[in-house]
Amino acid sequence: MTGTWVLIRLILRRDRVLLPVWIAISALMPASIASATADLYAGQAARDAFAAASVSNPAQLAMRGPIYDASVGGLTAWTLGSSLALIGGLVSILLMTRHTRVEEETGRRELLSSGVIGRHAPLAAALAVVLAANLLLGLLSVPALVAGGLPAGSSLLFGLSIAAGGWAFAAVAAVTAQLTASSGAARGIAIAIGGLLFALRSLADAGGIGRLAWLTPFGWVRLTRPYAGDQWWVLGLIAVFVAALAAAAFALSIRRDVAGGLVAVRPGPATGALRGPFGLAARLHRGPLAGFAIGFGLMGALLGVAARGLDTQLDTPQFQELAATIGGAGARVSDVFFTFVMYVLSQLVTGAALVSALRARGEEAAGRAELLLSTPVGRLRWALSHLAFAVVGPVLLLAALGAAAGLAYDGDVARVTGATLAYLPAVWIVVGIATLLFGLLPRSAAPASWTVLGLFLVVDLLAEFKLATGVVLDLSPFVHVPAMLLGGASSPVVPLLGLTVAAVILAAAGLAFLRRRDLMPSA
Amino acid sequence: MSSPAHTAGHAAVRADGLVKTFGRTRALDGLDLTVETGEVHGFLGPNGAGKTTTIRILLGQMRADGGRIALLGGDPWRDATELHRRLAYVPGDVTLWPSLTGGEVIDLLGRARGGLDPRRRAELLERFELDPRKKCRTYSKGNRQKVALVAAFASDAELLVLDEPTSGLDPLMEAVFNECVLREKRAGRTVLLSSHILSEVETLCDRVSIIRAGRTVESGSLADLRHLTRTSVTAELIGPAPGLATLPGVHDLTVDGARLRCQVDGDALTAVLAELAGAGVRTLTTQPPTLEELFLRHYEGAAR
Numbered sequence: 164m165t166g167t168w169v170l171i172r173l174i175l176r177r178d179r180v181l182l183p184v185w186i187a188i189s190a191l192m193p194a195s196i197a198s199a200t201a202d203l204y205a206g207q208a209a210r211d212a213f214a215a216a217s218v219s220n221p222a223q224l225a226m227r228g229p230i231y232d233a234s235v236g237g238l239t240a241w242t243l244g245s246s247l248a249l250i251g252g253l254v255s256i257l258l259m260t261r262h263t264r265v266e267e268e269t270g271r272r273e274l275l276s277s278g279v280i281g282r283h284a285p286l287a288a289a290l291a292v293v294l295a296a297n298l299l300l301g302l303l304s305v306p307a308l309v310a311g312g313l314p315a316g317s318s319l320l321f322g323l324s325i326a327a328g329g330w331a332f333a334a335v336a337a338v339t340a341q342l343t344a345s346s347g348a349a350r351g352i353a354i355a356i357g358g359l360l361f362a363l364r365s366l367a368d369a370g371g372i373g374r375l376a377w378l379t380p381f382g383w384v385r386l387t388r389p390y391a392g393d394q395w396w397v398l399g400l401i402a403v404f405v406a407a408l409a410a411a412a413f414a415l416s417i418r419r420d421v422a423g424g425l426v427a428v429r430p431g432p433a434t435g436a437l438r439g440p441f442g443l444a445a446r447l448h449r450g451p452l453a454g455f456a457i458g459f460g461l462m463g464a465l466l467g468v469a470a471r472g473l474d475t476q477l478d479t480p481q482f483q484e485l486a487a488t489i490g491g492a493g494a495r496v497s498d499v500f501f502t503f504v505m506y507v508l509s510q511l512v513t514g515a516a517l518v519s520a521l522r523a524r525g526e527e528a529a530g531r532a533e534l535l536l537s538t539p540v541g542r543l544r545w546a547l548s549h550l551a552f553a554v555v556g557p558v559l560l561l562a563a564l565g566a567a568a569g570l571a572y573d574g575d576v577a578r579v580t581g582a583t584l585a586y587l588p589a590v591w592i593v594v595g596i597a598t599l600l601f602g603l604l605p606r607s608a609a610p611a612s613w614t615v616l617g618l619f620l621v622v623d624l625l626a627e628f629k630l631a632t633g634v635v636l637d638l639s640p641f642v643h644v645p646a647m648l649l650g651g652a653s654s655p656v657v658p659l660l661g662l663t664v665a666a667v668i669l670a671a672a673g674l675a676f677l678r679r680r681d682l683m684p685s686a
Numbered sequence: 687m688s689s690p691a692h693t694a695g696h697a698a699v700r701a702d703g704l705v706k707t708f709g710r711t712r713a714l715d716g717l718d719l720t721v722e723t724g725e726v727h728g729f730l731g732p733n734g735a736g737k738t739t740t741i742r743i744l745l746g747q748m749r750a751d752g753g754r755i756a757l758l759g760g761d762p763w764r765d766a767t768e769l770h771r772r773l774a775y776v777p778g779d780v781t782l783w784p785s786l787t788g789g790e791v792i793d794l795l796g797r798a799r800g801g802l803d804p805r806r807r808a809e810l811l812e813r814f815e816l817d818p819r820k821k822c823r824t825y826s827k828g829n830r831q832k833v834a835l836v837a838a839f840a841s842d843a844e845l846l847v848l849d850e851p852t853s854g855l856d857p858l859m860e861a862v863f864n865e866c867v868l869r870e871k872r873a874g875r876t877v878l879l880s881s882h883i884l885s886e887v888e889t890l891c892d893r894v895s896i897i898r899a900g901r902t903v904e905s906g907s908l909a910d911l912r913h914l915t916r917t918s919v920t921a922e923l924i925g926p927a928p929g930l931a932t933l934p935g936v937h938d939l940t941v942d943g944a945r946l947r948c949q950v951d952g953d954a955l956t957a958v959l960a961e962l963a964g965a966g967v968r969t970l971t972t973q974p975p976t977l978e979e980l981f982l983r984h985y986e987g988a989a990r
Contacts, residue, residue, distance in 0.1 A: 268784065268823065270827070344784075344823050344824070345784060345785070345823065428821050428823065428824050429821075430787070430817075430819040430820055430821070431786075431787035431789075431790070431819055431820075431821060432787055432789060432790060432819065433787065433789040433818040433819045434789050434790070434793055434818070435786070435787070435789055435790030435791070435792070435793035435794055436793070437786075437790060437793065437794040437797070438797060439794075439797065439798055440798075442794075443783070443794060446783075446785075446786070447783065447785070450785075529781050530777065530779060530780075530781040531781050531782065531783060533742075533745075533747060533777055534775070534777055534780070534781075534782075534795070534834065535795075535798065536745075536747060536766075537745050537747075537770060537773070537774075537775035537777075537847075538770055538795060538798035538799045539767050539768070539770040539771045539798060539799065539800070540767075540770075540798050541766070541767045542766075681742075681747065681748040681749060682742065682747035682748060
């Protein structure tokens with residue numbers, strides 16, 4: 164463990180911006196949602212009505228699970244429990260991979276290990292920082308909740324539950340970082356595990372098989388039941404889960420070489436058939452894209468199955484009314500469900516598209532672009548080779564999502580696929596913004612692009628609580644996508660065309676800036 | 687310091703007064719560099735002197751803030767794509783695609799440069815002892831460098847730009863590298879070889895440019911530069927040589943009984959030898975200055 168402290172300071176130095184921003188945003192969310200809930204649903208009767216409507220909506224159950232108590236605190240815990248575990252989990256996975264496997268892959272670990280750094284120190288340091296950051300953001304959210312009039316004990320439990328979500332996935336990522344020599348694979352496997360565990364919780368709550376929720380961290384962070392019976396002991400379950408995975412990660416890490424994985428790297432062909440930058444880009448993008456396509460396909464199929472029984476099962480006056488307010492008179496319950504879920508999933512697809520859109524910058528930062536661009540490959544051609552996959556990739560992913568959902572629901576593939584593909588222009592806007600940042604501010608392109616996507620998510624979340632209206636709401640491109648299944652817009656062509664044109668202009672501007680600037684490798 | 691060819695106008699690289707700033711740092715501060723067609727030109731300087739920045743400007747990856755630059759008769763920024771058909775580049779810190787094999791990368795770069803000679807490729811792989819079936823993520827720094835070197839040497843580029851190409855190679859591989867460079871030279875190709883390893887430059891290069899803090903401090907053939915340096919003289923004398931200490935051009939004189947050592951400026955050698963002969967010489971060793979000494983002298987002087 165020698166050198167752990169040195170490495171901790173190194174991580175804190177490298178993430179001196181990211182960590183405070185993430186902690187601050189996450190810590191502020193609970194109190195703002197609590198106060199918004201108290202304002203919007205002032206009386207107990209209003210809250211009861213809201214809760215009844217929400218739990219009768221299977222999409223809400225799938226995303227957030229059951230409401231244990233219709234108090235201000237209970238509704239806040241319901242609104243944020245899953246989302247903050249999702250965000251905290253994702254950030255924790257990214258951070259853990261960044262400070263473990265990426266360090267080995269780039270050879271920086273080798274440099275440090277030749278100094279006085281113990282075998283376990285890198286993993287210990289990364290875990291220490293990520294676990295501490297999660298704990299800190301959880302604890303920091305407590306005072307504002309208490310100040311807002313919520314009970315202190317339950318607020319502390321809520322804060323710790325928020326932290327627990329991040330803890331669980333930091334531990335998952337600690338293990339996946341040991342498995343393969345590739346940081347992309349380590350990150351991908353951890354995110355895939357997270358996706359499956361979330362889907363399991365969705366199935367448990369939307370499918371009425373509540374016991375399944377006990378098998379996933381996404382279930383546990385809700386089952387602590389803050390403001391609704393405070394089951395403190397569930398935190399112990401999470402602690403055991405984290406401790407077991409962390410122990411496994413340390414055990415695995417001494418069974419392998421530095422920069423090696425448990426899964427050995429197989430030799431490949433001695434000659435190559437890659438033709439120019441597009442051949443190379445296809446090779447680099449195909450793996451992640453195929454993985455995402457399978458993931459979204461599975462998710463779509465799951466949703467289709469879940470939506471099957473909805474129209475008859477939820478034929479209650481309450482839900483008819485909800486469906487009518489959202490989708491207009493005569494709207495099918497399942498269509499409301501699909502519409503709501505697709506809205507959220509399209510933002511996940513955007514995340515996948517961002518990975519592709521930022522690939523060119525990754526190549527530049529790593530110095531690989533320098534080598535390729537010393538050949539007669541022009542800058543524009545090189546950038547377009549990657550951008551092409553950020554443009555076509557989401558078409559594939561949204562089609563996989565919609566087709567699988569339609570097939571599993573009623574076989575009408577075209578209808579649901581049409582609705583998911585309507586999100587393409589909004590996804591492309593984010594791709595366009597990333598391309599613009601790549602051309603204009605290459606060094607901060609990646610964090611800035613993810614922040615933009617994060618802000619769109621926050622705007623959408625706030626809009627749900629009527630905290631964002633007018634101009635602020637209009638900032639999110641997702642808001643402008645017509646709900647195709649509900650016949651939302653008389654003509655979907657105009658808004659979609661508008662978004663597409665805006666995306667093209669953003670990307671074109673980015674490429675123009677790229678042609679004029681210096682190449683900026685990170686070393 | 688200009689050699690006769692300097693003004694001929696057919697230089698492969700010609701940079702005058704290059705300036706490049708990053709924020710407040712002035713990475714290049716009026717750098718001059720001329721590489722004649724067909725020569726192996728050593729580009730020497732300590733780390734951070736501006737070698738890589740100069741090369742990035744030559745490759746059109748960065749734009750100079752001031753000065754003029756011509757590469758193979760063209761503008762490296764504007765005509766990058768066309769000029770790159772005629773050159774091959776090996777970066778100082780080679781990073782490759784982790785999921786591709788070395789062979790795939792060599793062929794990718796070769797195809798992008800307009801094809802490579804398969805026989806030469808096979809021969810180079812054998813000589814550099816590189817296994818092309820391994821994934822790049824498993825290569826050491828030296829092996830990644832070999833991948834880029836094989837791709838460059840197997841191309842038919844007229845100009846090779848090599849940025850500290852041997853920093854990860856063991857001595858055996860360095861010898862292979864030297865042979866490859868000499869072969870390129872015989873084939874009439876131009877090589878720009880940046881380095882801080884002096885012995886490699888000494889054996890390979892026709893001319894060198896020495897830079898420090900973004901400026902060219904010396905440029906010329908090795909013979910041109912040697913006049914600047916001192917010869918080290920070690921002698922065992924029969925009698926005393928009292929006049930030696932006061933001779934101009936004699937430095938670092940140490941006398942230990944009959945043995946003496948000193949450093950002598952080139953133009954003071956005649957006088958020193960006369961003085962020694964007067965005292966009577968039992969043994970005499972003189973050593974020509976290595977580039978190492980030449981180099982140290984420049985940077986010592988500048989550091990003071």
